[in-house]
Amino acid sequence: MKKKSKLPGLYLGFILALMYIPILLVIIYSFNESRISSVWGGWSLRWYRDLFRDRDIMEAMTNSLFLATVSSLSAAVIGTLAAVGMPKTNLRGKGIIEYLSTLPIMIPEIILGMVFLVYFSLIKLPFGMITLAVAHTSFCIPYVYMLVKARLVGIDKSYAEAAKDLGATEWNVFWDITLPLILPAITSGVLLAFAMSLDDVVISVFVTGVNTNTLPLKIYTQLKTGVTPKINALCTLMFVSTMLIVITSAWFARKSVSRTERRINSEEASGIGDSIGLVR
């Protein structure tokens, strides 16, 4: 604290720069006029134009958006209901179910992908959008569940008690008190889940059907076979949208902590912020 060494600052800056360089390169080359990507041919938006004319990519984009919407919303319903109900229910094995439901983001992705592939073919689920949606929902649920659960811990129980004393039903309490209080946490979780679904490659590789492509799958095959500058443009667009979603999510998470809980200390607040970064 007293004598300030420059070394730590330099080190942090250097490592950060290394983290950003690959991403920046992809973005910069997306504006490269030249077809050969190792040559710089001046600035241009040509690849973005091409991108929007590419029917395959547009279809993959529709698929990706649809998939992310369906899975994050299903996760929102299942995860929120579970987070609200779990502390109150007397159902058996809730501890185990709680643990098992977070497994999809704990175990290596490749194992999750593999078990889904064999299991879906066992229960004869047609490969394609349905299998993708089920698989994505499975890893979206923990995001919503964990964030809502963390938020519920911070809510003063006397609100609900007071409402019940004044004659509110369980449903009234949920709808009028609990839900508004946890809504920012739900939104934050849903947005994170949406971003994760939009980015997922490994699990999608295993569970997709022959005719269903998503954007990450499209990029993955291109990276393996050979890239066109169009992919740079696509990557850049995906980067921008992921960032927008994650930032919005963090904003909601912060709101979820700060709005009603004045008493909550900053430590807990940063705890929620941390978990956003780390559940991945």
Place this chain on the structure above:
Amino acid sequence: MNTEIRRGSPAVLMTGGEPRKRKASFRRLFDAATISVVPIYVFTLLFVVGPLVYMVVLSFLKRAETWGVLREFTWANYSNILKPVYLKTFYESLKLASFTTLFVALVGYPFGYFMARLTAVWKRRMMLLLMIPFWTSSLIRLYGWIIIFRANGTLDNILMGIGLTKAPLKLLYTYSAVVVGMIYALVPFMIFAVYSSAEKLDWQLVEAARDLGATPWQAFITVSFRLTLPGLLSGVVLTFIPSMGLFFIADILGGNKVILVGNLIQEQLMKARNWPFAAALSVVLMILTSIMIALYRKVSGVKDLEGLV
């Protein structure tokens, strides 16, 4: 706590009808709560437990001659893993994972540690700066490394520009490229784990050690390092486990030259179509993963992975 106060409160004692009414509302509460957890029970049992159980079952089944599986019990899939070819894959995977983890620790530990010593404002800025690459799709980041590593790519241009090398190095599709890609993908986990542990560190202890005559290095080793060890260990677990499964990094940056357990599983599943064998490989990988986590818990005495939740 609230119920405790309430039970003895005059309101309850005075009104005679209250207990029965409360009981009724308790039933309702039980019902509502139970109904609301039904979806997660069903989903988890059907789509998490089911697949995992099937994976274990499948790993003991025989592969059919042409396609699919036979309902016959066999140990063959597991004894298959003991074949030198596959053992070598496991060995290579573990080697690469250890390499990766070592480098990740060397890069990430100082980062997390230094970060914890920043002022509150800079900590928040740093967090934000880290979040961007962390949340960027791994494909985009991999693509960035392709641009850097490929022949006549960025690195070649720089090296030839300053006259260090004459001809393009063949960096893409090498072991080093895979290691770099792995480190790059996993270093944030280490940073967050170390940071969250170093953040809680009481710096007065370090100062006390210094006052008692310890050199900065001694103070670091005896105080800071020991207290941040749980963070480092959880970072190691968080790095080691995924690095065995990240098949697509080896796939894209290693170009079929580096075969990991992950690649092997994918190959058996998609190309060789030997599902029971792929299942057996996954079971072994799961067991290795669990052992790592159990070991970590035993050593550190911490229940949750530091910085994970």
